Amino acid sequence: MKLVVGNFKMNLLKDDILLYLDSLNDSKMTFSNVVFCPPHIYLSEFINRGYTVGSQDISMEEGGPYTGDVSARQLKSIGVTYAIIGHSERRKFYNDNKYVSKKIKMCCDNGLVPILCIGENQNDYNNAQTKNILMHEIDEALEGVLNINNLYIAYEPIWAIGSGIIPCIDEIDDIVKFIKEYVYNKYRFNIKVLYGGSVSLKNIDELLKINSTDGYLVGGESLNSIKFCQLISKINKI
Numbered sequence: 001m002k003l004v005v006g007n008f009k010m011n012l013l014k015d016d017i018l019l020y021l022d023s024l025n026d027s028k029m030t031f032s033n034v035v036f037c038p039p040h041i042y043l044s045e046f047i048n049r050g051y052t053v054g055s056q057d058i059s060m061e062e063g064g065p066y067t068g069d070v071s072a073r074q075l076k077s078i079g080v081t082y083a084i085i086g087h088s089e090r091r092k093f094y095n096d097n098k099y100v101s102k103k104i105k106m107c108c109d110n111g112l113v114p115i116l117c118i119g120e121n122q123n124d125y126n127n128a129q130t131k132n133i134l135m136h137e138i139d140e141a142l143e144g145v146l147n148i149n150n151l152y153i154a155y156e157p158i159w160a161i162g163s164g165i166i167p168c169i170d171e172i173d174d175i176v177k178f179i180k181e182y183v184y185n186k187y188r189f190n191i192k193v194l195y196g197g198s199v200s201l202k203n204i205d206e207l208l209k210i211n212s213t214d215g216y217l218v219g220g221e222s223l224n225s226i227k228f229c230q231l232i233s234k235i236n237k238i
């Protein structure tokens with residue numbers, strides 16, 4: 001089954017979350033291959049109802065005087081399973097390029113499954129630099145990481161995030177295979193690769209034609225429970 005990760009980003013208020021959870025319950029669907037990534041403050045609402053959750057980020061530190069941070073260990077202790085690492089928004093606004101490998105190590109040391117986000121910007125894409133950027137981001141993230149046994153990489157072209165535009169399916173297929181091969185040849189382990197960036201009900205039929213992807217990282221379309229459930233049903237039907 002393909003993994004479906006819903007990244008809520010910094011959206012929805014408490015009442016919205018409760019309505020969202022009611023609607024998941026009413027759908028009578030099973031969500032065994034779905035990971036909900038709401039803001040930290042709502043994680044327990046999902047965990048308490050039996051859903052699998054991921055955090056949108058973690059601290060690069062183990063614990064201690066880091067005001068505002070939440071550690072991998074703390075997240076694990078409340079029942080979090082996955083962690084998104086190096087999302088392009090964190091790279092852009094919080095300089096996360098520098099911290100991805102520390103954060104990946106924190107995940108490994110504390111039993112969280114990292115979902116490492118990588119992707120080129122519009123300029124790199126136009127200049128056919130995509131693969132170079134991806135190799136660089138992978139190497140930067142895996143530097144010194146020794147004990148990884150479960151890693152997802154989300155290929156998210158930055159220009160596709162929130163834009164409604166996606167690469168053509170041949171391009172995605174090629175990149176997904178490239179990422180798997182590159183990691184296997186260089187680091188000798190098999191990873192799973194997700195596609196992210198404007199995944200929606202409008203393009204999911206097209207995206208489902210790509211066999212190489214192991215799932216999807218969904219932003220905007222995961223915020224509406226009805227649409228997200230429809231998306232999950234389509235993905236699970238194939």
Ligand code: PGA
Nearest residue numbers: 161162197198218219220
């Ligand atoms: P989007 O976001 O689906 O709204 O493009 C995806 C993401 O940023 O993870």
